Structures are given as C-alpha cells and as structure tokens.
Amino acid sequence: MTVELVFVGTELLLGNIVNTNARYLSEKCALLGLPVYYQTVVGDNRERMAAVIRAALARADLVILNGGLGPTEDDITKDVCAEVMGFPMKEDAAVRARLEEWYRQRNRTDIPESNWRQALVPEGAVVFPNENGTAPGLALCRDGKTAILLPGPPNELYPMMEDQVCPYLRSRGEGAIRSQMIKICGYGESKVEEMLLDLIDGQSNPTLATYAKTKEVHLRVTARAATDDEAKKLLKPVVKEIRKRFGEAVYTTDEKETLEEVVVRLLNKYDLTVTTAESCTGGLLAGRLVNVPGASEVFREGYITYSNKAKRKILGVNKATLRKHGAVSPQTAKEMAIGGVFAADADACVAVTGIAGPDGGTKEKPVGLVYLACCLKDNVTVEECRFRGNREKIREQSVVQALDLLRRCILKSCKKD
C-alpha cells in the first residue's frame, strides 16, 4: 500500500510557517511500514486542490490530506475531496451533537452558521472524532483507493493520528508491525551506522532507521510479521543486541522520554539534588532541566557566571586558576562544579565553560572548545569537547553533552553503592 501526503494551506506556500506536520506524518507512515513517494503542498484553491487529489489518487493507494478542515469559507478540503471521489454530503448527527457540546462547554452561543458545515460528512465515511477541536477526521474509500482527511493544528492532528488513525491503518494492513525506539547519546550517526552495519545489511526485517539529533541518535527498529506476537519475537533479539553494543549510551527506549526527563528521573530515584554553573551556555542547561514538570524536586537554583568576577564571587573559583589557565580550562570547569555544589548546598553540580564564538577563539583555544565538569559525591569528572558549527549549535551541543555527563556520573556513582 503506497501513500501520498497532501498538505493544504496558503500559509505554507507563502512560507509563513514550517511544515512540521509533513515530518510527523512521514515518520508515522515509515513506522507503519507504508512507503511515501510524494508529498504535495497546495493552497486553498478549489481547482488546483482537485487536480492534486486526482493525481494523488491515481498514483497512490492511500492519500492523506492534512489541513483545510476548519469552519471558515477557506476550508474546502472536505468538499473538494468528496466531489472528486463522488460522495454526496450529509449531516452526521453524532458529529453535530459533538459540535454542540463543544460550544456549550465553552459557553459559546453566537456560532456562525458556516461552523455547522463541520457536521457535514461524505456519505459512508469513517469518522475520527476530534478530542481537541471541532473538525473531525475522515476516511473515504472507493475503488480500492482511500483518502484520509486530518485537521491541520498539531495539537488536534497528533492525538487523532496516534489514538485513531494509526490503529485504523494497522487494522487494514496485512499482518502486524511493531517498532521499538532506542535513544543513544555519545555517538555520531555514522558511528552508530558503522556499529550496526551487519544488522542493517544482513536482514531487511526488522529494519533499522537512524534519526540524527543534536549529539544524539534515535534508532528505530521495526519488525513486520503475520501476527503481533511474531513481530515481537523478531524484534526482541535485535533490540537486545543493540542495547548490548551501546551499553549505557542507550539512555532510554521510551519513545516519548527526553534526555532531561531521564536525568530528572535518575536524580529523583537516587534522591539527589543538582545545580548548574554555566558560562557559555548562559542558562540553557538549567532551562532544559526545568523543561521537565516537577523538576523543582531536584533542582532548586542555578548560576550563570558569565564573567570571571562572577565565577570567583559566586562559585569561589580561584583568581590564580583563572589567571594561570584561563576561564576556558579544565581547571576552571572543575572549580566551578565544586563551587556550585557548595553555593547551592546540592548533591551535584554540572559546570560548562567554553568558547561559543564567533569571536574569542585562538589557535590554542579555538571556537568550539568547551569544558564540562560534573561534581557528585566528592568526585569530579571533567570532559573536553571540540564542537563544530555556529554559536547556537555549539551551545546546543554543550547542553546535551552536559546533561549526558550528569546522567553517566549518576549511573557510575550510584550503581556502585
């Protein structure tokens, strides 16, 4: 079953917004084992949209249309698709009731007449109720072809896709597909691929796909089989082998868990508090930790010590250390981490000092040179990193590497106990 994705929205053609839904839906299709050969973006124009839908239905088995389902006059995706496929429209009582309930809960009484167009459904369509908005999703089938219409706003699209459309597509596919996410820190994408060459080359089921993130690689293993149990059996040994090869560099196998969530979870588990002492990252490391709801249990305060004076005053870094080795040195990073533990009365401190550029680099200390230190239970680990890219990229990589350093230090220190 081949898939084609069609995105509807003049704002995409004008470059007002980035089409993140395209990445999301493409990845979901890959995950379901459905090959996507084309994506098309078209505006809110009846003729051009009809032509795009006709072409897509001619060359793919399944066409997913995204956007243009709302209540305004511009939203014509449903009308055009039903017309192209030859379905008459009919008010759906259940959709109408949901709409009424939606407006009632929000105390809205002045509903423009055009909003009720959202209760019109092509005859015989499968309806996917929208838990987070007014426009339902739809599936239309005719002559062996299927069109699925989904709302544009990501907060409506994502849950509808996960909870309703993926199960629907899975039930229609032949056999079962199962996949497992493995998130790895500390290896580059090409290194990961090199280490898995035999698994990638040797077999096409399960398949392995790598997704490069900043200083992380996400690995998706996907197995297909006649039954879910068989797919699970195919998956298990491969996942086990990958975990063995990467060891503690695998920070999670939970699709939804982020690196900072893992760090906060570990801190909670071992009843530790942490603080941050940041120079070149200027607060971004603490900002990532505070991303996690409930971070206040493990993180109470943090310091941005951008100037040398601040490093001395707040963290007690030695004047002589700064003079002799400079602010960007393993010695300063170490003293920052130790000083942070004392200043915040925390169990651990992660310190970052580096040259993010574009200026300030020298031959000995080039732009991209960053020292990280983690002080935990009287042990200090210092790491030297040489990052590439612009100021933003260098700071971003520093943050990820610092989170991972903290994670590894906790594992090393606490597993011993």
Add this chain to the structure above:
Amino acid sequence: MTVELVFVGTELLLGNIVNTNARYLSEKCALLGLPVYYQTVVGDNRERMAAVIRAALARADLVILNGGLGPTEDDITKDVCAEVMGFPMKEDAAVRARLEEWYRQRNRTDIPESNWRQALVPEGAVVFPNENGTAPGLALCRDGKTAILLPGPPNELYPMMEDQVCPYLRSRGEGAIRSQMIKICGYGESKVEEMLLDLIDGQSNPTLATYAKTKEVHLRVTARAATDDEAKKLLKPVVKEIRKRFGEAVYTTDEKETLEEVVVRLLNKYDLTVTTAESCTGGLLAGRLVNVPGASEVFREGYITYSNKAKRKILGVNKATLRKHGAVSPQTAKEMAIGGVFAADADACVAVTGIAGPDGGTKEKPVGLVYLACCLKDNVTVEECRFRGNREKIREQSVVQALDLLRRCILKSCKKD
C-alpha cells in the same frame, strides 16, 4: 511568473528531517513577488522525479529544484532535469577548477571519480558558484520555462539564494520590487491586522504580509514599480504610517536583528549592565541574552531561583512576602528584581516568576499566570501576564515578554535623561 518548488530527498519522505528549506524558499519567492502554487517532495528516484519535473514545468513558469546535487550516486537531480528539458551535459572548466581548488584547500587527494560529476553542467546553463560547498547552482531556460537547481544544505542554499539567485530573479522580473521588514512586540497578529485594515484593504501596492512569531509579529511591506526609485517612493509613506501607529512597539526594521540583539544594543548604548532572576523560565531568559555575541559587555551573571529558599537566599526576597503573597505574585517579582540588582551589582534586573504548568495551577492563580518585573535606576515596573499553551509555550512567551519589558524600560528611562 508563477513558481513551483520541488524538493528532492528520500530523508524528507521518511520524516527524518523537517523541510525548513520549503519555508525559506517560499518566503523568498513571496518577497520577490512571485506566486507559488505548489510544493512537491519527491525521493531520489529517476522516474518519479522526471514525472514531477515534467508536471511542474507544464503548470509553472519557473521551477526551483532543491537538493540532490551532491557527489554521490543518489544525487540525480541535475541529470534528470537536463534530460527532461533536453540539454546535453558538458564539463565546465570553471566549475572543475573550483572543485579542484576546494579539495586542494582541504588537502584532499583521494577524490572518488564520481565527485567530478559535479563539474558536468547542462549546455548553456547559468552557473551559480557555491561558496560553501562543492555543487554549484544552475539555471536552465527553454521554451519560456526556467528550472533553477539549488543545493540542499541550508548553509550552501541560503547564501547562494541571497547573493546570486535573488538578484538573478530580480533582473529577470518586470520592474523593481522593494520590501521593508517591521518587527513588532506586544500586539497579537489579529490586532496588528485590525490596526492596518485600511492599509491592507485599500491598496494592493505596497502589499502587507504578517508573520506571527511567539509574542511578536513581523510585518513585511512590499512595493512593486517600474524602477527601484519608484518602489522606494511607494514604500516610504506606508512604512512611516505603520511606525506611527505602533510607536515603540516597533523594536526594529532590520530584517536580521533579533529582539535580544536590540536589547543588548540598547544596554550598550546607554552603558548599562543587566542581570536576570528567573523562576519558571529557569535560565531561558539569560540564555536568550547570551545568544548575542558580545553579550558579556552588558551581562555578567544571572540567577535561577527555582525554590523559595533560593529566592530568599540569593535575591533577599522577604520570607513574609512569600508567605503572604506566594512565589507567584507581583510583590515577589518586584523583590526579585530589586534583589537581583543588589546581588549582581548591575544597573538593571529582569525577574520572572509564574506557573508554567501542567501542575501547580489554582483557580486564583491558574497555569499561565506569570509576573515580570524590571528594576532599572530605582524604578521597578511589574507586569502581570496570562499566557496560554503548554509548559514550553508559556515559558517561551515569558522570555519574549521579559526581553520586551526590559527594552521598554530602557527606552522610557533613558530617553528622559
């Protein structure tokens, strides 16, 4: 002249990456006054790519193909497009020389034979030399249709587009186009549109386009005329009128200047230093300031005071204030800002305290309630904000609003002097 954008890359169809080039090129076309009716993504497949190029050339005057120009066997965009348009390939001496120089500078001698394919150029094509990579851009013209081929990596695409392709397209267009960016903080997109309704409705030249960003609206005014001077003349009164209507809410008219750059520029101008006292934003505000190269001149240290104890210890917030009014209150925000100025011995301090959620909200103090305070020259300004969205969005909006509060306080205080 209508445009169609074609993006080549299997990684886009698999959802490995977000197609940010689509937004970039679409906006550039809008800026040049060129309407884009379709965007298509296709993989590295000869047949499907040829069909897409044929369809695009049939319905648009100009087709921009992006990606698939590199040295590997997968990179077939140039071959396929030349074949579809009927151009024979020929080695271009200048391109070959550039390639040799590129590899020489990098001390690379083991160049795979396939890399020299990049020196092949369709006969009669315009060549756009690549300053940041090996594959040049190309323009092919035949029968009134033009295909422009551009490299995929953004660091190669963007400068090539700005420096070479935009001037090329401008020179081919009829008349002149001139546009002016106006960046506004403190108004929502619909409010901005409402305030400009007469300008938007009344005339189609200059045109106005709004781009909603987090707590900002970017407004682009574009004028078309026979000559550049006439376009300038059309633009001027409209830009002046918009500046008048929004006053100091216009923080810059420089396309490339960010809000944090404006803030750092103003701090430098008035010889002020600033510090930050952050609770719910947890370092993101300082992180934004440190985005600006050279921020060290005006920002030396910052504090993340996530716990009440940290607010008391580091910023000297009164125990009674916290008990009586709570951590999320105008009183606490005010004391945080004042305390920050003293702790850092800075001229100014911006403080943020709020409820980012998802937990911690009450009926009186719901999720999204954020207090900002700015202390500058013995004056403290406190603002209450009620933001919507998830934890991430609330924190992001808080940061922008805090930067803008600081900007407005500097303007108010320093212009008086």
